[in-house]
Amino acid sequence: MASGSIGIHSSHIMFHRAQRDYDRLQESYKQWTTKREKTKQDILKQINTINESNLDPKKSTKLLSKLNAQLSTFEAEEAEIADAELLASSPHARPCHRPAYRKLAFENALKQSEEKKNLAEDVYNAAMLAKQSASGGGEPASSEPAEPAEEAEAEEAAPLSPETTTASNTGNGSKPMSRIKKLDAFLTRLESGKGMTKTFAPDRQSPSYGRWSLRAGTFEPGRAKPAP
Numbered sequence: 001m002a003s004g005s006i007g008i009h010s011s012h013i014m015f016h017r018a019q020r021d022y023d024r025l026q027e028s029y030k031q032w033t034t035k036r037e038k039t040k041q042d043i044l045k046q047i048n049t050i051n052e053s054n055l056d057p058k059k060s061t062k063l064l065s066k067l068n069a070q071l072s073t074f075e076a077e078e079a080e081i082a083d084a085e086l087l088a089s090s091p092h093a094r095p096c097h098r099p100a101y102r103k104l105a106f107e108n109a110l111k112q113s114e115e116k117k118n119l120a121e122d123v124y125n126a127a128m129l130a131k132q133s134a135s136g137g138g139e140p141a142s143s144e145p146a147e148p149a150e151e152a153e154a155e156e157a158a159p160l161s162p163e164t165t166t167a168s169n170t171g172n173g174s175k176p177m178s179r180i181k182k183l184d185a186f187l188t189r190l191e192s193g194k195g196m197t198k199t200f201a202p203d204r205q206s207p208s209y210g211r212w213s214l215r216a217g218t219f220e221p222g223r224a225k226p227a228p
Contacts (some may be wrong), residue, residue, distance in 0.1 A: 007127040021113055025110055043070050043074065083095075
């Protein structure tokens with residue numbers, strides 16, 4: 001296969017994955033905001049239900065006091081303005097666990113992911129132009145997602161090599177490629193829970209531990225559990 005074809009194939013994989021990651025991040029943000037709004041509506045619904053019911057005044061006052069406190073806390077969280085410098089310098093600090101900081105973290109991550117997607121598209125288009133120039137013309141470049149068969153093949157393709165990058169980006173690819181790598185590393189840290197509030201990290205399975213032997217105080221990793 002010609003080097004130009006490898007450049008197009010690899011850059012298309014990179015663009016497809018950047019688009020996929022951006023869409024997933026958008027969906028996560030949408031789910032988070034929807035959950036927050038549902039929490040608020042549930043509190044308001046409970047308050048209205050108590051006000052319309054014929055509960056004992058003492059009991060209803062106690063319930064309303066509790067719900068109004070929850071609503072006040074929620075509204076205070078919504079009104080808070082996050083400190084961008086604090087989030088950047090100390091993402092694991094206690095204040096950064098609050099919803100305002102998580103919202104800002106989502107917004108920052110979306111901006112970074114969108115920039116990565118746009119840069120990946122530029123690299124892919126540059127590779128297409130390089131191929132057209134080498135072959136003396138052809139169909140215009142297209143950044144549409146690959147067909148299902150191409151996507152399946154793309155998942156198993158090797159990463160784009162430095163030589164291929166240079167050959168496929170008409171002299172302008174090194175800068176966007178370098179930027180993409182930095183953004184990719186940034187987003188990887190977000191997904192791993194580093195550089196982000198602890199609550200942002202995706203749910204991970206709890207670690208599996210070894211087993212205790214019958215001898216008290218002796219720990220043997222991986223040993224089968226004794227029969228009862």
